[in-house]
Amino acid sequence: MKAGIVRLTRLSPTEKVPVLWPLITLLATVAATLAVGWTVDQALQRISAGHPEAPVWALLRRCRIPLQLAVASALLLAANPLKRIFHLTEDEGAHHLLLLLLMASLGWLAVRVAAAVLEALLRRYESVSDDPARVQRVRTQVGMLRRVVSAVIVVVTLAVMLLTFSAMRTVGASLLASAGLIGIVAGIAAQSTLGNFFAGLQIAFGDTVRIGDTVVVDGQQGTVEEITLSYLVVRLWDYRRLVVPVSYFVNKPFENWTRRDPGLLAAVLLHLDHTTRVDELRTTLHTLLERHPRWDGEEWALDVTDTTPSTILVRATMTARTPDDAARLRFDIREQLIAHLRDEHPHALPRLRTTPD
Structure with a gap:
């Protein structure tokens, strides 16, 4: 029997542990991402505490997640540890996937930053303005502007992401050649949508309707709760x-x-009834209004506006601060006037006359 000879060769550290360095890179990327997110959040928190009059710093803390996602994707794109762990090549799409993730996270971050800046401007205006009508107008305009900016950022981000595909770049020339025809067809097909879009911008910046306004639409009264680019x-x-x-x-x-x-x-x-003592009823109305918390103390009146063969039409008017107060005041005053006439002057209530008095 011949004794075998075993030759020992010295392996490099990379050959001994082929995935050690990529794993270290992944762990370092995660640690750096968490560190960046924590550092930025702490900095924004301190700045917000030192400048309470500027709400934008506190609102920017909502951008932590998209910021960390952008940092992580950028670091992975630069180090590319996935390629070495899973033995991927450039053609297998890992690099492209990270690039798309970076673009999407940057778009998300831009949407969050724009929303934070616009909301901070609105809060600042609300703190210095004493006119509720102007505050409602600015709130409506800021809400509409935020939707437009977000839509533009999303469209631009998707367009840039699509341009990273070679197939999209290849068909670019043919799409450009037929852009006129496509634009005409799209304009006809989306006529209603585009009409609502521009109508929404006209409403927001034309100050015809604002969030919180009381409107009557097709005979139905209500309060405007939300305004978007397509519906209200x-x-x-x-x-x-x-x-x-x-x-x-x-x-x-x-x-x-x-x-x-x-x-x-x-x-x-x-x-x-025609025998109603209108002067006394007018005095009673004033007394009831003075005791009612929803009357603003500005205007009131009681007048006979019409007559019929059997009755007279008495109209009592009063002012209130808001539409809700006006509705509640109208209901209460009607009930109290009828109760007063029923208890004090029952002859003033309308009745059917069959014989002369």
Whole structure:
């Protein structure tokens, strides 16, 4: 039997542990990402504590997740440890996937930053303005501007991501040649959508409707709850939501009770007997209004506006600060006036006359 001879060769550290360095790179990337996110968050927190009058620093803390995702994808794209761990080549798409992830995270970060800046501007304006109407107007415009900016960022990000594919670059020339025809077809197909889009911009910056306004649409009264680029949500008195295309408010007339002044004039109509003592009823109305917390103390009146063979029509008017206060005031005053007439002057209530008095 011949004894075998075993030759020992010295292996390099890379050959001994082929995945050790890529794993270290991954761990370092994760640690660096967490460190960057924590450092930026702590810095923003300290700046926000030192400048409470500037809410933008506190709002920018919402950008931590997209920032960390962008940092992680950028570090992985530079180090490319996945290629060495899984023995990938450039053609297998790992590099391209990281590039797409970096672009998407940067777009997400841009959307968060723009939203934080716009919301900070709105809060700043709300803190220095004493006019509720102007605050509602700015809130509507900022909300619409935020949606437009976010839509533009998303579209640009998707376009840049698509351009990274070689197939998209190849068909670019043919798409460019047929851009005129495609634009005409797309314009006809999306006529309604584009109309609503530009109508939304017109509403936001034309100050015709604002969030919080009381409007009457097709005979239904409600409060504007949300305005988007395509539709408007009106909350009705029974908490139903009426969704209306924004083009409706451009093409058709509607009532806006609070466009200039949120105060309203409430009216109560009563059909009473001809023997009613109107002067005494007017004094009673003033007494009831002075005790009612929803009357703003500005205007009130009680007049006989019409007569019929059997009754007179008495109208009581009063002002309130908001549409909700006006509705509640109208209901209460109507009930209290009827109760007063029933208890003190029952002969003033309308009755059917069959014989002369």
